[in-house]
Amino acid sequence: MSTPELVTVTIDGRQVQVPKGMGLVEAAAAAGIEIPVFCYEPRLGPAVGACRMCLVEIEGMPKLQTGCSTPVADGMVVHTAQSSEQAARGQSATMEFLLLNHPLDCPVCDKGGECALQDLSFRYGQGKTRMTFHKRSLEKPVPISPTIALDRERCILCYRCTRFSQEVAEDEELTAVNRGALSMISTFENEPYRGPFSGNVTELCPVGALTSTQYRFKARPWEYEQAASVCGLCPVGCNVTVQSREGKVQRVLSRNHPEVDRGWLCDKGRFSYPHLYSEERIVTPRRRGARALEELDWEQALEELAGMVERASGGVVLALSGSETLELAYALAKIVRQGAGSDRVVLPEQTSDALDPFRVPIAALAEAEEIVVFEDCPVLDRAPLLELWLKQARRNGAQVTRIGPSGDIQRAHGEAALACRELAEKGNALGKRLRAAERVILLWSGGGSAGGTHLAALALTLGLNEKKGSGALLLPASPNARGVAEAWAAAGDEDRQPKQIGLLIVSGDEAASDPQVRQLAEHARATVALTLFAGDSGEWADLVLPATSYLEREGTMRNLEGRLQRLRGATGSPVRSELSWLVELAVRLGVALPGSEAALFAELSAQALDGISLSALGERAPLLPHGEARTFEIPEAEEPPILLGGPLELIRYRALFSGPEVEHVPELAFQRPATEIEISPEDADRRGIADGSDVVVRSNGTRVTLRARINAALLPGMVRAAATHTSELARGVEVSRP
Amino acid sequence: MAKTASPVLVLAGAEAGDLRALEDYRRAGGYASLEQARKLGSERVIAEIKESGIRGRGGAGFPMGQKASFIPAPEKTAKPIYLVVNADESEPGAFKDREIIERVPHRLIEGMQIAALAIQAEACFIYIRGEYLTGSEIFAAALAEAEAAGLVGIPITVHRGAGAYICGEETALLESLEGKRGQPRSKPPFPALVGLYDSPTLINNVETIATVPKIIELGGAAYAKIGVAGSTGTRLFSLSGNVVRGGNYELPHGTTFRELIEDCGGGISEGRKLKAIIPGGSSTPILGADQIDTPMDYASMEKAGSFIGSASVIVIDDRACMVQLALRLTQFYMNESCGKCTPCREGTRWLEMILRKIEEGRASRAELDLLLDVCDRILGNCLCPLGDSNAMIVASYVRHFRAEFEAHVEKGGCPVAATSSLTGVRSPVDELYRGRVGQEAAL
Amino acid sequence: MVELIDEIRAVADRYPERKSAVIPALRLAQEHYGYLTSEAFREVAAALGTTPAYCRGIASFYDMFELEPAGAHTIEICTNASCALVGAAQVLEAFERELGITAGETTPDGRVTLRSAECLGGCGRGTVVAIDHRYREPVRPEDVPAIVEELRRG
């Protein structure tokens, strides 16, 4: 792209050169001058000019203009309220009108201290009211969902929230109703705002109208300790600020990384933190006693653990969750590989470096012309933020083609690799379009990827490595699958496979709930689990050690772009950090384990990450350069599995609002996956199933009752349901009326 | 100027009734201009319109030819071009577009086809206010007839509104037509470049478009000779209020109020005295009885301190209480404010509360000053002219009739309550707001 | 019988973008259900690929949509400037007397809803009264009993 033309504008007597077409608010900011705004928020689309706070005088124009919606022109002479009496009058008028009906409840308002209206009235307000009538009084606050409260009296009708709902999330669930002074923000009747990105409106609202119910009356913004961290719940790794007070997390806010999240968060990332304080969380070590699990102190627990490892030397197996940090995975890997002479691991999923040459920032989606999503598993459930980027891309004019069981191009579950091959073929129509386009991005959301090699092969055929702004990304099932694999590999290079499992070490709740791990546990002589909740492991582990959450951890993760990002945990945790006791364990086992996360990272980096330093990652981590594209052996596409149990293939996916972090937050219960099963109209018709009716799903003698939802986009022969409700079923099922 | 001598253009041929039937319209020379326009081609048609000097009849008075020439040529834009006709007519006092639709619908259709041809539009839309049910049926019937006769080369879609004055504002109209809440857009960009579905769009008033066939018939230059310089052509004046014969009268620009009210309207009803004139629809500042000889053209009206607006003349006799009138009209603006921008949404409501307090005799002198200051704080700060209009007219009522406002304050009530023609008048605001949002005055 | 959803889809086909059909679709739904019920919003939303919340946001912006049950007939009296000057207040009062209700209400038998209205566009022939959206102009207080009688019967 060519460098944009520069124009010169004069704002309050200061000359600045800015790119042509830039908005006045930004141009003024470049000149160090603030034009106050309420409704303006560039991430919500073009300026709407609603609040009239940004009025400025422009020489040659008789009327005041809105700074937010006026682009600069060469030679423009602008006076803000700081140098124009007319503009100052306009602004003070707007302030007066906004405050006419605004309640004086700042002392009990959660927004106090970070409220744009409070700040601007302090600076521009008159300090007294001329309003001699009763202020508007409305019921307050009303819940618009279990997580968000709306106080309509405080609302200044800037329409940021409704624009978010309409223009960004495109869920159209939060809208304005009525007209004029009766206008108000509302959901439909009393239905909750269910959109999975709803929480963003609490940050967008410039006043205390939309607030988080979890945060209500918890603290004042100036009392916080802040940590610049990243969310550890999915492979996007949205940048967040974790705010805590007296060692307790009070809320999680977005921390705009323009290449990753643009300042948006999904509701799982925003509202899950109360899991930390769930009564069911394990805070002390437990050992299987005669009848149940009994608590023991750390000294005893470490003693016991060291003994278990020593006794099982050469026969230890490590099962790692994809949610562990590189550091924790590396420390555990060292203990197992170097301390116990064992090299068997269960990794969360298959990974490879084949896609590295095709890395692009997630933000490149917004500029793409063509996007193809191989969507065996819904993108929203794997990497929610990408769904917002895909919407943005479509609004920007991109062609988004989804290939999968309910895609624009319908393909059976598990046929993504075949579809990939077809696109690579010369005559394929979509393939031709992709070759012709400048900026193409391929996404793979689902299993059977062979670590991304199928996708990499297609990307190479299409020459995406040579097209700027093009790339291919794999959406792993867990937040740091790739990093965990790298950490394991960096801790040793031997391959000693135990004949018998003397000890199974299960790290993380995700691994603990994996059926494969569970099977291993049955064969293991002993098991130890590091988990947040007793949940699954409580039933079979001999020793359960309390784990910390991603919100409490220091460390790094590699997200789906390959970006290494730092977790900087909030201070204070009811649980001892893993590293603090792993170091003691390492001493007992004679393993040299550095005593801090930073030192662990340095060692790991020297081994496996080209020696990159933590400081190079910074607060907003860059996407580091990558190697050249190369050809490689493309694995055979997997054969579609033979269905056992029934004629319909059950597609089971891990729903966004599932997993131990979500399940321990009561406010998120309304978002938990509906007890539904999607079925195609053909299959429903054949079985006489009506939309919304109860159906029995069965296989191999197991049966569950779910509600049928007819999905016209779904390929016949497939049914789809959240894993939460179908864990006991086989892949082949039959669905029938009860 | 005697009214018999003035040319009738927009309503030509319908003097005695209507030209709803295609056959009748044809007999009056209908659709000849369309044929003529096809021969002239896009550029020449725009040139004629420019030369005619016609200014928009919707209220703002922007020259139509100039607006049409802002529309990019089809080869310069990737988007389709649209023509939108504004038939939302909801301005208190205005009922001329309805007259055109109901009496000469084909002239409107013909005008749409010519204008669409001029800007090389792909499709036309007509946005008719929802309340004009009969009008929309008459138009739809005429359209069907014209379509059947092969006269509609560029398709026309009839879109009925659903009751919101603001949808007459052109960008709010576009939003409404796109299926959104009818809230005005921030300009620029102007609809000529980014209009309906973000495509280049020409928006004109019904009367403007219905004049186009006559411009083509007479030629732009000949048309420009009618009326006065800067205000060419005829105008459909909507006359209402306390006159003997209310109605629409087509007269050339430059005709005086006196000619309209006395010659056409038969004077003030019941032999009463003229008190004031609302000259161009409710949104234009009021004029005193002494201004009755002002010619109705753009320049003279501005000199008189008001606007020709939608040429809707409301005659007010000496019984009316001007505070009541200001209040009733303010209730209209408050009710019709779309709620998007702050000064209009909050300001019109505040004005209404203060005016009511004054009318009920509960206000202090300071509150009369506050009223004017609030007007001043609304004016010029709004997103669209709706809020500005309210502020402007209220200020004009106080300016012209200050003594009446002061008398309300001093006497603790309306001094003419017993005889005012407006006493007891209510508005939808009374039904919508009272009690619901706690409007009762305090203190 | 043509299904409401098909009618709505047919209207939507007339526009370049289907959301444009929201107003006509809501009008059809209102005719179908009498007023805009939850069900009506859901159906319109489904037919146009939007949400009931969106549709309600639109409906509540415009005056002509009924969000609550209204009478079988509606009487709307313009009380804006031109009509007010020629006696709209008296016409409205006459209707109130005759119907025994206040503007904004519906008769207990559910037959008639009475409302004041903003300018209806018949200013030269005030007072304008719209009965089921058909104009009567001018209406004077003395005409009111006959009109009410007509509605009671019809």
Ligand SMILES: Cc1cc2nc3c(=O)[nH]c(=O)nc-3n(C[C@H](O)[C@H](O)[C@H](O)COP(=O)(O)O)c2cc1C
């Ligand atoms: C609040 C408001 C209401 C308006 N109502 C109408 C209307 O009902 N009909 C109309 O033609 N123009 C109306 N206008 C003017 C339009 O915005 C626009 O100027 C006009 O349709 C352009 O057509 P013209 O140039 O032919 O007049 C209104 C403007 C405002 C600010």
Ligand code: SF4
């Ligand atoms: S709730 Fe907040 S964000 Fe929404 S319109 Fe009101 S002030 Fe703006």
Ligand code: FES
């Ligand atoms: S910030 Fe410009 S109008 Fe709101």
